[in-house]
Amino acid sequence: MYAVIKTGGKQYRVAAGDKIQIEKLEGNPGDEVKFTEVLMVAGNGSVNVGAPHVAGASVVAEIASQDRGPHVIIFKKRRRKHYRRRNGHRQDLTSVTIREIRA
DSSP: EEEEETTTTEEEEEEEEEEEEEOSSSSOOOOOEEOOOEEEEHHHHEEEEEESTTTTOOEEEEEEEEEEEOOOOEEEETTTEEEEEEEEEEEEEEEEEEEEEEO
């Protein structure tokens, strides 16, 4: 059984036992998180697609850790204008382990 959930402006295909990294969620490692924006649930030979969400469906996960993503360099330059800007960014991420999918 798997589901498609929406969180942090992105969509993820998850199944029980999966470990994914998503946009930062408030909470400490070990806390339980419930995702209610479930777009699709599939399993046992049937597919249930919501419009836009599947009614009564939810995905329960546990926060594994609070991490930071890789360092990304943003470099802007305009040729022949003596303009250069160098900047960096690290996104805050949350690692979650999917516990169960409730249809």
